[in-house]
Amino acid sequence: MKKFWALFFWFWPLVALYVCLIAPSRGWWFPSAPLSTLGHQIDGLFYLILIIVTVTFVGTQAALGYALWKGATKGSSQKAWFSHGSHKLEIIWTIVPAFVLVFISLTQLDVLADIRVLSKFPDSVQNSPVAEVMARQFEWRIRYPKPGTKLMNEPQPGDLYFVNEVHVPAAVPTMINLRTQDVQHAFFVPRLRVKQDAVPGLIIPVWFEIEKAGEYELLCAELCGWGHYKMKARIIADSQKGVDEYLTRLEVEQNEDGVADGESSAE
Numbered sequence: 001m002k003k004f005w006a007l008f009f010w011f012w013p014l015v016a017l018y019v020c021l022i023a024p025s026r027g028w029w030f031p032s033a034p035l036s037t038l039g040h041q042i043d044g045l046f047y048l049i050l051i052i053v054t055v056t057f058v059g060t061q062a063a064l065g066y067a068l069w070k071g072a073t074k075g076s077s078q079k080a081w082f083s084h085g086s087h088k089l090e091i092i093w094t095i096v097p098a099f100v101l102v103f104i105s106l107t108q109l110d111v112l113a114d115i116r117v118l119s120k121f122p123d124s125v126q127n128s129p130v131a132e133v134m135a136r137q138f139e140w141r142i143r144y145p146k147p148g149t150k151l152m153n154e155p156q157p158g159d160l161y162f163v164n165e166v167h168v169p170a171a172v173p174t175m176i177n178l179r180t181q182d183v184q185h186a187f188f189v190p191r192l193r194v195k196q197d198a199v200p201g202l203i204i205p206v207w208f209e210i211e212k213a214g215e216y217e218l219l220c221a222e223l224c225g226w227g228h229y230k231m232k233a234r235i236i237a238d239s240q241k242g243v244d245e246y247l248t249r250l251e252v253e254q255n256e257d258g259v260a261d262g263e264s265s266a267e
């Protein structure tokens, strides 16, 4: 029975190794391949950490199995060795994880800067957000600048509005201004690997480059109240021409006064 437990603990590292090796090709960890340029870097960091965790798990479980096996096979006359209070071991298992953590934090610095630091954003998007995304309980309110003008922080006459649907150009870097009207929310687009908290009082620029035209689910990733579960929207990535056409349609719809063409002049 003692040998069984040693083998049992040796079994799990094999499972972990197997899962770690086949998971990326099966797509078990992510909803799909990353569809934004930054997404590839974020997935790279995830896999780096996955490898470190797997190596650590396999190492510690194998050591545990080895200790159990030794205990199970030695004679009853041999005394056990206690490591409790060993300074040497304490120093080793403090320094090794510390190095690993410092290594991870240094490795992710560049990616974090690309995501968060405005001066590192692509030149084409700096200071030119395509829309403001205002989170509120429990929907996403989108404000586009009047076609041909720049988005201002305060609403302007002629700005265009829509709810729960954002149209952005595909295949070019795009920036939006993220805000919240009430509590804290989080702008989360899983397939793009974009996740950013919306914090009351702050205007937070968020940039991404969607590789393929299509529809992407936008979710709130912050428990923001009773209706959090239904705080969903769509991001529609289209050609620049498609986005312009959409905005023109939106402008016509928004300026519709209910009077048919020609009717007002006839009066």
Ligand SMILES: [Cu+2]
Residues within 6 Å of the ligand: 135, 184, 185, 186, 220, 221, 222, 223, 224, 228, 231
């Ligand atoms: Cu929310």
